[in-house]
Amino acid sequence: MRKSAKVIVPIIGFLLLLMVLGIGLLYNTILDITGFGWKSQNMLKMPDLLEDLNSDPNITEYQLNVQEGQTEFIDGKLADTMGYNSSYLGPVLRFTKGQQTNITVNNNLDTSTTIHWHGLLVDGEQDGGPMQGIQANQSWSPNFIVDQPAATLWYHPHFIGTSANQVYYGLAGLIYIEDQLSKSLNLPDIYGKNDIPLVIQDRNFNNDGSLDYRTSMMGVVPGEEIIINGTIKPYLNIGNEKIRLRILNASNSENFNLSLSNNMGFLMIGSDGGLLNKPLSKKFLNLAPGERAEIIVDFGNVEKNSLALYNYNEKILEFKIEDRLDNSPDISANLAEISEIPIENNPIRRVFELESMGIEGTINGKIYDMDRIDEEVRKNESEVWVVRNLGGMMQTGGHPFHVHGTQFQIISRDGKIPPPEERGFKDTAFVEVGEEVLLRVIFKYSGIFMYHCHILEHEDNGMMGQFRVQ
Numbered sequence: 001m002r003k004s005a006k007v008i009v010p011i012i013g014f015l016l017l018l019m020v021l022g023i024g025l026l027y028n029t030i031l032d033i034t035g036f037g038w039k040s041q042n043m044l045k046m047p048d049l050l051e052d053l054n055s056d057p058n059i060t061e062y063q064l065n066v067q068e069g070q071t072e073f074i075d076g077k078l079a080d081t082m083g084y085n086s087s088y089l090g091p092v093l094r095f096t097k098g099q100q101t102n103i104t105v106n107n108n109l110d111t112s113t114t115i116h117w118h119g120l121l122v123d124g125e126q127d128g129g130p131m132q133g134i135q136a137n138q139s140w141s142p143n144f145i146v147d148q149p150a151a152t153l154w155y156h157p158h159f160i161g162t163s164a165n166q167v168y169y170g171l172a173g174l175i176y177i178e179d180q181l182s183k184s185l186n187l188p189d190i191y192g193k194n195d196i197p198l199v200i201q202d203r204n205f206n207n208d209g210s211l212d213y214r215t216s217m218m219g220v221v222p223g224e225e226i227i228i229n230g231t232i233k234p235y236l237n238i239g240n241e242k243i244r245l246r247i248l249n250a251s252n253s254e255n256f257n258l259s260l261s262n263n264m265g266f267l268m269i270g271s272d273g274g275l276l277n278k279p280l281s282k283k284f285l286n287l288a289p290g291e292r293a294e295i296i297v298d299f300g301n302v303e304k305n306s307l308a309l310y311n312y313n314e315k316i317l318e319f320k321i322e323d324r325l326d327n328s329p330d331i332s333a334n335l336a337e338i339s340e341i342p343i344e345n346n347p348i349r350r351v352f353e354l355e356s357m358g359i360e361g362t363i364n365g366k367i368y369d370m371d372r373i374d375e376e377v378r379k380n381e382s383e384v385w386v387v388r389n390l391g392g393m394m395q396t397g398g399h400p401f402h403v404h405g406t407q408f409q410i411i412s413r414d415g416k417i418p419p420p421e422e423r424g425f426k427d428t429a430f431v432e433v434g435e436e437v438l439l440r441v442i443f444k445y446s447g448i449f450m451y452h453c454h455i456l457e458h459e460d461n462g463m464m465g466q467f468r469v470q
């Protein structure tokens with residue numbers, strides 16, 4: 001008896017220890033899932049609005065300095081980062097439709113970069129793709145006339161092989177285009193007050209507070225933290241009124257599934273290329289890397305401090321509601337007029353087959369070659385692009401397919417018309433494994449442009465092609 005007790009007691013002790021550890025683990029998981037585990041909260045950082053350096057109301061002139069810096073994500077700890085005119089991320093650039101826009105980009109990094117204006121319709125030479133590399137300590141001065149509807153676009157590096165790293169360390173910013181329509185619609189438009197940018201990214205941090213960018217053959221290690229505008233565990237002070245959120249998925253590779261707590265709905269008013277035809281009542285929003293959406297959340301009747309933004313089951317932003325009378329006007333029932341890109345009887349049809357293996361990928365079996373033009377495209381002639389995701393080894397997800405130099409329309413997904421949120425203009429379309437997506441495209445500007453997967457590690461590893469428009 002005594003002998004067996006000697007064995008049993010340690011076993012029971014060991015089992016008790018396992019139970020305690022298990023409960024602890026479960027407790028932490030519950031904290032994680034519910035978000036109650038947030039230890040500190042930080043006021044959501046708001047990117048600056050970049051100052052127009054030209055006093056002529058018809059000309060906009062901006063200066064962007066690409067620089068290294070240090071950012072305090074975690075209290076008292078500094079991380080080496082990169083930013084435009086700041087230590088992390090960049091200012092909001094406001095463009096007005098019809099306006100001459102001149103930008104000077106000074107690369108103060110000790111390595112090359114580019115700035116691509118994602119979603120902007122400009123000539124290939126102004127596009128900021130891999131061909132427009134800016135060497136260390138050099139400048140680039142693109143200029144163009146903005147000629148597209150109001151939209152929320154963004155800018156980020158597009159140099160060969162280093163885009164993923166540079167974006168991860170902070171190089172990204174938003175562009176707002178305004179036009180007569182967007183100004184006349186009574187949409188919330190007071191920057192930082194009822195018109196809020198949300199640049200959402202997943203990130204990993206080391207114990208010393210520095211960014212921990214990790215990739216493997218399998219792909220990128222997803223970030224444990226979701227940060228917004230460079231803020232960990234953010235909260236936002238707002239009034240009880242209608243709030244416009246301009247949301248960008250600026251992650252390297254993670255998809256987001258966004259929703260509000262309390263099963264609260266919202267109105268989606270815009271997609272990548274601008275305002276939708278009509279506001280769309282929604283409860284969830286899927287955004288792949290590179291995609292944007294504009295939504296309106298009505299805080300008019302929301303109980304104080306009871307609402308949060310979630311990504312899947314994780315709280316990523318808390319809204320702190322200050323008392324204020326809600327006098328915001330109703331959102332117009334009609335937004336932009338979206339006419340179909342006309343398709344001729346026998347349009348040119350191009351097929352793009354996406355395949356990937358872990359962190360590498362190909363389009364039509366090829367990896368990117370700067371010296372090769374993959375497609376020759378006629379300017380102002382609409383085409384049908386067929387994008388197929390063939391999957392591949394170690395392939396767990398889809399690819400966000402991005403095309404430069406156009407705002408396209410999605411014709412179908414596996415033969416069916418796309419969901420309402422995808423019936424506006426788009427420049428990035430998520431293509432699931434095994435899926436076939438048809439796009440209606442037209443190019444109105446000349447030059448050499450890219451099409452690629454917007455998982456930045458895929459792009460860097462060659463999942464990209466070039467086409468020439470003339």
Ligand SMILES: [Cu+2]
Pocket residue numbers: 356361398399400453454455458463
């Ligand atoms: Cu991809």
